[in-house]
Amino acid sequence: MHMVSFVKTSATIRSLLPIASSSISKIMDSSSNAGTGGSQRLLTLAQHLRQYKAPSFPEDIVEQRIEESGGKVVSQVGFPEAVTPVGQNPEKFRPKKAAVLICLFEGDDGDLRVILTKRSSKLSTHSGEVALPGGKAEEGDKDDGDTAKREAKEEIGLDPELVNVVTVLQPFLSKHLLRVVPVIGILNDKKAFKPVLNPAEVEAVFDAPLEMFLKDENRRQEEREWMGEKFLLHFFDYGVGHKKYLIWGLTAGILIRAASVVYQRPPAFVEQNPKFKVPQNVSNDTTLP
Numbered sequence: 001m002h003m004v005s006f007v008k009t010s011a012t013i014r015s016l017l018p019i020a021s022s023s024i025s026k027i028m029d030s031s032s033n034a035g036t037g038g039s040q041r042l043l044t045l046a047q048h049l050r051q052y053k054a055p056s057f058p059e060d061i062v063e064q065r066i067e068e069s070g071g072k073v074v075s076q077v078g079f080p081e082a083v084t085p086v087g088q089n090p091e092k093f094r095p096k097k098a099a100v101l102i103c104l105f106e107g108d109d110g111d112l113r114v115i116l117t118k119r120s121s122k123l124s125t126h127s128g129e130v131a132l133p134g135g136k137a138e139e140g141d142k143d144d145g146d147t148a149k150r151e152a153k154e155e156i157g158l159d160p161e162l163v164n165v166v167t168v169l170q171p172f173l174s175k176h177l178l179r180v181v182p183v184i185g186i187l188n189d190k191k192a193f194k195p196v197l198n199p200a201e202v203e204a205v206f207d208a209p210l211e212m213f214l215k216d217e218n219r220r221q222e223e224r225e226w227m228g229e230k231f232l233l234h235f236f237d238y239g240v241g242h243k244k245y246l247i248w249g250l251t252a253g254i255l256i257r258a259a260s261v262v263y264q265r266p267p268a269f270v271e272q273n274p275k276f277k278v279p280q281n282v283s284n285d286t287t288l289p
Contacts, residue, residue, distance in 0.1 A: 039188050042106055045262070046186045049166040052261060095179040100134030101148035102258050103163060104210065105187040111209050112262065114255065115187075117156060118204040118245065128203070130247045132254065133158065134180070144168055148183040156205050157196030163187055169257055174250055182254045184262075206240050208247070210262060213255040216269040223272070232272040 103115040114132075121128045133152035141147040145168070149160040163185040172180045187193060195205045212218075218237040223230055234256065235248040247255070256267055 039106075042104075042186050042188050045104075045112075046164060046166045049184060049262070052167045052169075054168055054170045095173065095177050097137040097144075097147075097181070098135055098174075098178050099137065099144040099147040099151070099168075099181045099183050100132035100254065101152045101158075101163070102132060102169075102182055102184045102254070103152065103158065103187050104184065104262075105190040105207075107207075107209070112211065113207045114210050114258075115156070115158075115205065115207050116245070116247070116251075117202045118206075120199065120201055120203050123201065129249075129251075130245050131251050132182075134183075136178075144181040145183050145185070148181075149185070155198050155202050157198075158187075158193055162189060162192055169254070169261065172250060172254060172257075180250065180254075182258060184258060204243070206243070206245065208238050208240075208245075210255065210259050212236065212238070213252065213259040214263060214265065214267045216267070219269065221269075230272060232270075234269075234271070 101115075104112055105115070107113045117131055117133055119127060119129050119131050133155050134148050135151040135155075137144070137147045138150070141150060145165040149158070149163055149165070152158040152163070153160055164187075165183055165185045167184050169182040169184065172182070174180050197203075197205060213236065220235045221232045222235070224233055225231075233249060234252045235246060236252055238245045238247060256271070260266055
């Protein structure tokens, strides 16, 4: 899936998550004691992240805003001020719901890492691309956390009981106008996770340092345009042994957002944050560039 919205400014991030930058630094910069205090640092990080409250996106708010704005709805894909035209028939714009799991754990060197997958090359869409575990919501899911953990179990065999969901981020809009909620979960016992891949969906599972998505290293960008608004797609190259992975689009955007919230600082590169609009005639075939 391609990214539609990126991270906010540093000041906005700090207002959304009232955690002092120095506190986060102390939590994350204790690598010299990685073998003795790791679980305690993760618990402390979890406590801080629970303070983060992302704007909600329930359907009743969408309908209320459509009525109040005469056929327009305030975008909830990272730009609350953005107005998204939905045309004369607002019922057409009802994005399907999905959730992805940002599963964080402490690496051997004390760094914070995130679990990623490479999608099966046999899939009809986004085949072979790097993604976060996740997928569309199902009727039995209680919330976005349930959706993300269920999908992670189906894709890579991650036991939901091992993951402590601490917060959710603002929804993103995918290339196919799918509303995607990033769910942050903490994996305190990485050794208890024994990956079992679903070959129909996943080709590989690996992990990467979360902080890399704030650094201007092994990164490039491409400018795109959507209904007169220019924006940037970010691409990160990452290697694990002899294997090379490209992390880009929606996945990269979500990880930039997550890293900015966790580390309480903006990325070291410029993100072009336009106001995205949905065309008046939205259908199942409508996609973003």
